[in-house]
Amino acid sequence: MGRVRTFDEAEVLEAATNRFWENGFAGTSVDDVLQVTGLGKGSLYAVFGGKRQLFSRVFDGYCKRVGYAFEHALAGPDATAARRIRALLRNTAKRGRDRVAGRPCLLAKTTSEMAAHDSDIAAQARATLLEMVVALRSALAQAQDAGDVGPDVDADKGAHLLFVTMRGIEALSQAGVGTAILRDAAEAALEAVTLS
Template identity: 35%
Template sequence: MPRPRQFDEDRVLSAVRSTFWDKGYAGTSLEDLMSASGLGKGSLYGAFGDKQSLFLRVLREYDDANDRMLRGWLDEADRGIDVVREFVIGSFRDPSGEYARRGCLLANAAMELSASTAEVAAEARRSYAATSAVLADAIRRAQREGDAAARLDPDLTAQAVLAGQLGLVVLGRIGQDPAALTLMAEALLTGLIPAN
């Protein structure tokens, strides 16, 4: 009979996610994962599989958490346009610049691994499709509320918003000033989602 786990799985996954996020997949060694998790190789891989399996689990959980957060924003927002604005601009308001420096774990992984790892490319497509769907719902709501032009195609506009936000994430990763990113984000939204 297998022994019960003697560690907090959520804490381990959070520590491992942070390590992958800071160092990237290739830059994260087994020693890094053991140090972050506090587990030995046998315990770590016995619980989560090999490095790639562990990374894919962390990435999927990160994506699912972001999807729940975005859907929660849409459920709770006073106006649909607020959800789109928060998605594009919100992360760059951090005065420390931490988010801009780290970027998005999914975007980082997609850029690093999509060409070589089919599972990462598939996860990125899945997650970005889910994000685009929520943004499209927010844009439809903004149209009903008079905050977005009726002529806009919500699905295409949502995809353009996502593409623009990802571009801002890349600029943040290379050291662009968060205040400048916020101004670019405002310009992006004004161009993509006119009120009439």
């Protein structure tokens, strides 16, 4: 008869997520994982397969949550699509360094650290980012249908501009760039797609 688990998997994943978020994958040792999760080495390998496999679970869960939150922020009727897009861009600029206790987006941090040499991470990150672009493009098309964005605006290019601006704002906020610059960038992007 196998041993009964004496840990809560959700708590383990949360603790591991926080440690990986703070230190990155390379900066988090197996001992760090064991310390913050309370797992024994045998449980780590038997249940999760090791540090890399645990990180995959953490990253996959984070990508799903951030993708859902992004889509949820943009979901709604055509009549309010322009308002939702404006709010998303402006809130991104407004949050600045206060985002999630000052931590960078785990998706961005992991992509920067690992995507160049880990094809699985690169594929997961790319899929999540593209889902976000699709949600933004859909909202922009809704705003066009409602008459809030002109028919001459290319919804694909507009969504790309808005998305890249958002991700740039998030990255620059972590470098300490002032909120006035971030706000100006958001407003310029909104103006470019006639959403100002």
